[in-house]
Amino acid sequence: MLAACGEAPDDDVVTDVEETDPVDDEVDDDEVDDEPAAGADFRGCLVTDQGGVDDASFNETAWAGLQQAEADLGVDIAVLESNSEADFAPNIQAFIDQDCDLIVTVGFLLGEATEEAAIANPDQDFAIVDYAFDDDYDNLLELVFATEQAGFLAGYVAASMTETGTIGTFGGINIPPVTVFMDGYLAGASYYNDEFGTDVEVQGWDGSDGLFTGNFESQDDGRNITDTLLQAGADIIMPVAGPVGLGTATAIEDFGEGKMIWVDTDGYESTQFGELMLTSVMKNMDVAVYDAMAAVVDGTFEGGLYVGTLENDGVGIAPFHDFEDEVPQEVKDAIPGLIDGIIAGEVSVDPADY
Amino acid sequence: MSQNTLAPAAQRRRERRFGLFSLLVLAVMLGVFASSTRGAQATFILNDARGQLFELPDLILPVVPTVIVLSALVAGIAARQFTRGFGSRAVVIVGVVALLFVIAFLTWAAAGGQLSVVGLLRGSLARATPIAFGAMAGVLCERAGVINIAIEGQFLAGAFTAAVVSSIAGNPWVGLFGGISAGVLVAFMLAGLSIKFQADQIVVGVVLIVFATGVTSFLNTQVLSGNPQLNSPTRFASIAVPVLSEIPLIGPVLFRQSLLVFGMIAAVIVLQYGLFQTRWGLRLRSVGEPPKAADTVGIHVLATRYKAVLLGGVLAGIGGSWWTLDAVGQFSREMTGGRGFIALAAMLVGRYSPVGAFGAALIFGFSDQLATSLQLLRVPVPSDLLLTAPYLVTIVVVAGLIGRLRVPAADGKPYVKQ
Numbered sequence: 001m002l003a004a005c006g007e008a009p010d011d012d013v014v015t016d017v018e019e020t021d022p023v024d025d026e027v028d029d030d031e032v033d034d035e036p037a038a039g040a041d042f043r044g045c046l047v048t049d050q051g052g053v054d055d056a057s058f059n060e061t062a063w064a065g066l067q068q069a070e071a072d073l074g075v076d077i078a079v080l081e082s083n084s085e086a087d088f089a090p091n092i093q094a095f096i097d098q099d100c101d102l103i104v105t106v107g108f109l110l111g112e113a114t115e116e117a118a119i120a121n122p123d124q125d126f127a128i129v130d131y132a133f134d135d136d137y138d139n140l141l142e143l144v145f146a147t148e149q150a151g152f153l154a155g156y157v158a159a160s161m162t163e164t165g166t167i168g169t170f171g172g173i174n175i176p177p178v179t180v181f182m183d184g185y186l187a188g189a190s191y192y193n194d195e196f197g198t199d200v201e202v203q204g205w206d207g208s209d210g211l212f213t214g215n216f217e218s219q220d221d222g223r224n225i226t227d228t229l230l231q232a233g234a235d236i237i238m239p240v241a242g243p244v245g246l247g248t249a250t251a252i253e254d255f256g257e258g259k260m261i262w263v264d265t266d267g268y269e270s271t272q273f274g275e276l277m278l279t280s281v282m283k284n285m286d287v288a289v290y291d292a293m294a295a296v297v298d299g300t301f302e303g304g305l306y307v308g309t310l311e312n313d314g315v316g317i318a319p320f321h322d323f324e325d326e327v328p329q330e331v332k333d334a335i336p337g338l339i340d341g342i343i344a345g346e347v348s349v350d351p352a353d354y
Numbered sequence: 355m356s357q358n359t360l361a362p363a364a365q366r367r368r369e370r371r372f373g374l375f376s377l378l379v380l381a382v383m384l385g386v387f388a389s390s391t392r393g394a395q396a397t398f399i400l401n402d403a404r405g406q407l408f409e410l411p412d413l414i415l416p417v418v419p420t421v422i423v424l425s426a427l428v429a430g431i432a433a434r435q436f437t438r439g440f441g442s443r444a445v446v447i448v449g450v451v452a453l454l455f456v457i458a459f460l461t462w463a464a465a466g467g468q469l470s471v472v473g474l475l476r477g478s479l480a481r482a483t484p485i486a487f488g489a490m491a492g493v494l495c496e497r498a499g500v501i502n503i504a505i506e507g508q509f510l511a512g513a514f515t516a517a518v519v520s521s522i523a524g525n526p527w528v529g530l531f532g533g534i535s536a537g538v539l540v541a542f543m544l545a546g547l548s549i550k551f552q553a554d555q556i557v558v559g560v561v562l563i564v565f566a567t568g569v570t571s572f573l574n575t576q577v578l579s580g581n582p583q584l585n586s587p588t589r590f591a592s593i594a595v596p597v598l599s600e601i602p603l604i605g606p607v608l609f610r611q612s613l614l615v616f617g618m619i620a621a622v623i624v625l626q627y628g629l630f631q632t633r634w635g636l637r638l639r640s641v642g643e644p645p646k647a648a649d650t651v652g653i654h655v656l657a658t659r660y661k662a663v664l665l666g667g668v669l670a671g672i673g674g675s676w677w678t679l680d681a682v683g684q685f686s687r688e689m690t691g692g693r694g695f696i697a698l699a700a701m702l703v704g705r706y707s708p709v710g711a712f713g714a715a716l717i718f719g720f721s722d723q724l725a726t727s728l729q730l731l732r733v734p735v736p737s738d739l740l741l742t743a744p745y746l747v748t749i750v751v752v753a754g755l756i757g758r759l760r761v762p763a764a765d766g767k768p769y770v771k772q
Contacts, residue, residue: 228730231402
């Protein structure tokens with residue numbers, strides 16, 4: 001089962017990680033060249049949320065981190081997909097029973113189940129993506145991402161590229177790890193408006209509520225919601241809904257014009273709709289998961305909070321690929337300054353400030 | 355068609371019940387919509403964002419006066435429902451009340467904002483397509499006396515097979531053939547178990563759903579996720595009928611759709627004519643009523659039932675193909691999301707007729723699409739709640755109409771020749 005899941009995407013993912021992340025390369029050199037099988041006795045296990053491990057987005061990226069660990073460190077890896085919320089706790093328990101050294105749970109929705117398991121099994125190491133608990137636990141690493149920072153850059157670029165003066169976004173479910181993307185996107189567009197005196201409107205998110213499909217599975221819902229946004233005049237759309245975003249691509253193809261912004265991974269590489277991708281808001285979960293696994297192998301694993309930011313390359317935006325020549329040079333030139341400003345706290349990524 | 359033979363007293367009671375419904379609607383319209391402070395005007399955009407022959411002006415309605423006019427109409431209808439009544443048109447009038455309510459609701463929802471009418475109607479029709487195909491499959495089976503609750507399973511099998519076959523062949527037509535074959539295969543199992551072996555048809559249906567869900571999910575994980583080239587089907591492109599698609603409003607709604615949408619409308623017309631105007635249809639319906647009579651006049655009951663179920667499989671297979679050949683170019687686990695059951699509801703609400711099923715499918719498609727459109731208007735209702743709209747509508751419509759349904763007499767009863 002693992003071989004079947006892994007083979008084809010594996011190559012892509014590995015190149016992707018190496019191209020986009022310098023931090024990872026360092027780790028590679030240390031670990032791979034000296035001790036190719038340092039982690040031979042270790043086992044990394046992943047529980048997905050309902051999107052499935054091949055969602056070209058969220059779960060797949062976290063899984064790619066473990067696959068990378070398998071390739072570099074020689075650890076044994078396994079995955080369990082959750083069909084519904086009722087599967088979360090049993091899946092985690094199944095991995096506890098299988099002597100996993102690290103159990104990675106992917107997604108905000110698994111928060112409660114993971115916390116309960118971590119309390120009940122103090123000797124078992126856990127890492128959860130997208131959930132920061134009120135309390136810290138020694139055996140539970142919380143991997144969260146300041147995606148609003150990268151979303152801001154995407155919103156800024158989208159505002160510069162829209163021909164209709166309207167850009168759009170929608171989410172899967174109205175939960176913080178989703179809406180932070182939309183917050184940043186809205187703030188970036190507002191910042192662009194302030195800077196250039198334009199009046200670009202963002203449809204689908206107003207800082208508190210907006211458009212949601214209500215799930216992370218139905219691509220048909222994604223197509224439909226996108227068609228609604230296109231009819232409302234939006235010409236650049238950022239779906240923050242895992243595989244549901246693929247429905248956006250088909251809606252744009254049917255409509256005949258429009259661009260989209262992918263999230264979590266570089267959609268140019270991970271989907272078959274590269275020609276529509278203006279850019280992608282990348283949340284480098286694969287690196288964070290890989291590092292967590294490497295820490296377990298090294299014996300340096302610690303619980304607590306990790307926040308991926310622009311500064312530590314935990315988040316970022318992808319290259320413009322096919323749109324490289326169309327994005328205005330002044331916008332491209334402005335981005336490094338914006339990144340510095342966001343890191344220094346001088347540029348606000350909170351839409352409430354605009 | 356067949357329920358207008360109620361006794362006068364029952365007729366009066368029913369009219370009064372409809373009158374209470376009208377009063378309830380009226381209360382909501384006046385209490386909630388007319389006292390709205392969301393904005394003075396509601397803007398309905400009639401143009402397609404893609405462009406058309408000539409632009410229509412936006413329809414701008416003053417919210418409160420519009421709602422009051424609509425409320426007055428409903429009040430008038432209620433008054434007559436309580437006094438003279440509408441006689442044979444009573445049910446139609448309930449539909450009119452519901453329509454007036456929806457218009458008032460949309461006016462209230464769009465107050466201070468803009469609603470794209472093209473997007474709303476186009477999306478409704480597109481989303482009604484698989485439901486209508488599934489409901490027609492149900493009509494064929496049950497008219498012939500075989501209960502088919504396995505539509506969801508036929509959808510899933512069709513969607514999966516269509517995706518794989520279209521990916522390999524690189525041609526959506528071949529993919530559609532694959533989807534149809536899968537639908538027919540499930541139908542064949544249903545027919546075999548329920549007609550030949552006379553198993554309980556409800557149990558068979560449930561088993562087939564579980565079977566199709568399991569097999570497609572298993573193959574998806576084991577085969578498709580490792581071989582993405584098997585799961586990138588060529589889709590039917592959206593077709594714009596020359597000239598007609600340029601007509602404002604109705605052009606983009608009716609004439610700029612995918613092939614399967616056109617196919618669905620054609621199927622509704624052909625099937626409605628076939629079932630009720632041809633010898634084939636009469637024979638099919640006769641084996642669903644006490645089939646002994648049909649047998650006596652020389653109609654081969656079992657063969658007729660087999661053919662009906664298999665033809666239903668063709669339609670359900672096309673409906674399933676909609677997901678992977680029209681909606682999105684990729685199969686994902688359980689992607690049909692329970693629409694097979696909504697198709698079943700559409701069949702019942704449509705009173706076992708293709709046109710009725712189509713109408714019911716439109717209602718479900720509309721409420722589905724409305725949930726999306728309303729979110730964009732920032733209606734003061736949480737988005738999570740709005741997304742339940744299609745299911746609420748299903749419950750209300752089914753509860754309101756099922757009670758007075760005439761089921762084919764031999765529906766679900768195996769036939770044994772004596």
